[in-house]
Amino acid sequence: MPAWTYHSEELTEIEKEVLFRRHWQIVCHVSNVPNPGDYMCFDMVGERAVVMHGDDGRIRAFHNLCRHRGSRVLAEEQGHCKRVITCPFHGWSYGTDGQLRNPAVPDSLPKLDKVEHGLKPIELDIWMGFIFIRFKEGDQPPVSELMKRHEAEVAPYQTESIIPAYDRVWSHEMDVNWKAVRDVDNEGYHVPMAHPALQDLYGKNYYDEALVNGTNRSVGAFTESDGRLWSVKNYKKILPDRPNLPKESKRKWLYVGLFPNTVISFYPESVNFYHEYPVAAGKTIQRGMSYRYADEDRQLRLARYLAERIDRDTVDEDTQLIKWSCEAMESSAFDGIILSDREYGVRCYHDALRERIPVMNEEQAPAFNQVAAVNAAYGDRKAAAVAE
Numbered sequence: 001m002p003a004w005t006y007h008s009e010e011l012t013e014i015e016k017e018v019l020f021r022r023h024w025q026i027v028c029h030v031s032n033v034p035n036p037g038d039y040m041c042f043d044m045v046g047e048r049a050v051v052m053h054g055d056d057g058r059i060r061a062f063h064n065l066c067r068h069r070g071s072r073v074l075a076e077e078q079g080h081c082k083r084v085i086t087c088p089f090h091g092w093s094y095g096t097d098g099q100l101r102n103p104a105v106p107d108s109l110p111k112l113d114k115v116e117h118g119l120k121p122i123e124l125d126i127w128m129g130f131i132f133i134r135f136k137e138g139d140q141p142p143v144s145e146l147m148k149r150h151e152a153e154v155a156p157y158q159t160e161s162i163i164p165a166y167d168r169v170w171s172h173e174m175d176v177n178w179k180a181v182r183d184v185d186n187e188g189y190h191v192p193m194a195h196p197a198l199q200d201l202y203g204k205n206y207y208d209e210a211l212v213n214g215t216n217r218s219v220g221a222f223t224e225s226d227g228r229l230w231s232v233k234n235y236k237k238i239l240p241d242r243p244n245l246p247k248e249s250k251r252k253w254l255y256v257g258l259f260p261n262t263v264i265s266f267y268p269e270s271v272n273f274y275h276e277y278p279v280a281a282g283k284t285i286q287r288g289m290s291y292r293y294a295d296e297d298r299q300l301r302l303a304r305y306l307a308e309r310i311d312r313d314t315v316d317e318d319t320q321l322i323k324w325s326c327e328a329m330e331s332s333a334f335d336g337i338i339l340s341d342r343e344y345g346v347r348c349y350h351d352a353l354r355e356r357i358p359v360m361n362e363e364q365a366p367a368f369n370q371v372a373a374v375n376a377a378y379g380d381r382k383a384a385a386v387a388e
Contacts (some may be wrong), residue, residue, distance in 0.1 A: 001350050003329035003336075004365035006177040011359070011371050012281045015178075016045040018356055019260045022138030024146075026262045026273055027051050027131045029291060031163045033059060037081045037096060040169075041074055044277050044285075047135045049122055050074050054096040055083060059126070061133045062098045062119035066090075073119065077168065085119075094119050128159045130264065130273065143258070146214045150256050156245050157266045162291035165270065165304070171287040174276075174319065176326040178284040179353070181276045182261065184322050186349050188218065189342040194317050197310045200232040202253070210348040214259045222251040231313075235306035240299050242268045259352055269293075269303045272311075282326075358382075 005011055028040045033053040041064055042049045048064035050073070066073050071089035074081075084101060085094040091104040098119040103109055123134040125143040128151070132143045140146065174181065184190070188206045192199050198206070202220035209217045227233035242250055245268060254266040262275040274288030292304060328334050339347055354360045358378035359371055366374040 001179065001353070001360060002363050002365075003334055004362075005360050006179060006326060006329050007281050008365060008371060009281045010369065011357070012177075012278050014357055014359070014372060014375060016278060017136075019353075020045045020277055021047065021135040023140055023260055024125065024132040024134050024143050024258065024262075025277075026258075026264075026275055027061075027133055028169070028289065029159075029162065029164070030059065030126065030129045030131060031291070032078065032289075033131075035080070037083065038079075039074060039081060040078045041076070042133070048072060049133055049135070050119075051124070051131055051133070052081075052085075052096055052098070056097060058097075059124065059131065060098060061122035061124040061131075063122060065120065066092055067100065067117050067119070068092050068103065128154055129162070130159070140214060146258065147256070149213075150215065150217065153249075153254065154256065154266060156249060157271060158244050158293075159271055159291075161294050162271050163294050165290040165292040169287060169289045171285055173279070174284045174286060174322065175282060176284055176322050177281055178261070178276050178278045180322045180326040181284060181286065182349060183325065183346055184318050185263065186216075186257075186345040187343040188220075189340050190321065194321060195314050197229055197232055197313050200227050200229045201235070201310065205252075208342075208345045210345050211257075211259060211352055216257040216259075216345065216348075218255040218257070220253045221248075231306050231309040235303060235310065238299060238306065239268060239303040259349075267304075267307055269296075269300050269307060 025042075025044060027042045027049065028051065032038070032040050033051060036053050036055045036057065038053045040051045042051070049061055050064040051059065051061050053059050064072050064074055066087040066089060068087065068090055071087050073085050073087045073094065075088065081096060083096065085096065087093070093101040095101050098121060100112060100114040100118045103112055123137070125132050127143045127147050134140070186208070188208050191206055192203075198220065201222060203223045205221040205223060207219060222236060227236050239251075250268055255263055256266070257263045261277060262273065264273045265271065269292075271291045272288060274286060276284050276286040278284055290308070293300065296304070357375060359366065359375035361378075362374065365371070
């Protein structure tokens with residue numbers, strides 16, 4: 001990808017619309033909202049969503065936006081409502097199904113339809129217990145359809161029985177372009193040099209598969225050695241046998257990715273997700289959550305702690321690499337990259353980006369305020385070619 005695509009604010013606004021509002025975004029797991037009235041809020045690229053477990057047992061998603069003056073109706077990241085959602089601005093209230101219940105001082109207002117003037121719904125889909133939303137209609141199929149090819153491998157992890165390992169979603173801000181995060185995450189070529197713990201854990205047994213129909217997969221099968229590093233050595237030693245898993249999954253880490261920005265990791269002792277999204281061209285938020293098994297005993301808890309130590313070291317190492325990669329693109333000496341065959345996942349991912357936002361094919365940045373126009377021109381040419 002040309003360097004300008006990592007530093008253009010105009011392009012970032014197009015990415016927000018095309019890639020983030022119109023593609024599926026993971027919010028949480030059903031275990032984060034287990035009871036009627038439980039909710040989880042999620043803000044991204046100027047949008048505000050709330051996932052709500054309704055009193056009727058159904059899980060829905062709404063824009064966290066009062067129909068009166070646009071205030072947030074729920075201010076906390078997660079919590080519980082008793083039957084009614086009440087806007088803190090003027091007191092308009094809504095049911096947990098999103099319908100308008102009672103506008104404050106109704107005699108002072110025109111007659112309002114409880115459905116039409118209820119909270120605006122957001123498209124929602126659930127896959128293996130994970131809740132995804134889409135702010136605007138796009139051309140992605142339902143998540144359950146996109147991820148279907150992974151279900152047989154994921155099913156033994158019994159994700160219906162996982163619960164949050166911690167009270168809150170974790171998140172942190174990074175002073176980089178969001179694509180630089182994906183570029184590092186989409187290849188394992190750097191693992192032997194950059195990640196001592198992962199190399200100790202699975203070494204040459206790690207491999208990435210390219211993006212196919214919107215999803216990809218990576219696998220790290222543990223080496224037979226005991227491990228040299230403290231966390232790895234003790235993790236391999238302490239990790240108990242998991243009878244629910246087939247033999248090939250008992251000693252491996254599995255990662256399943258969903259375009260454009262979501263990864264769910266399946267470990268013998270835990271399940272996690274993480275994703276990133278842009279605030280600006282040079283500012284990104286990475287967000288995620290960890291889950292444990294409801295029947296977790298002391299041994300399994302200790303194994304999860306050790307796996308988290310390995311992951312924390314890996315995240316710190318990757319964060320530095322991402323920062324250096326992003327900085328390089330502002331240098332006068334930067335003239336593109338050379339990809340190894342082992343970085344084929346990066347190439348496939350870039351191809352998918354260019355397919356959706358064709359202005360990324362431009363080697364030089366379009367003139368100021370012309371990125372959207374150039375991108376639209378690509379679409380016009382494609383439509384004309386199809387018509388011919």
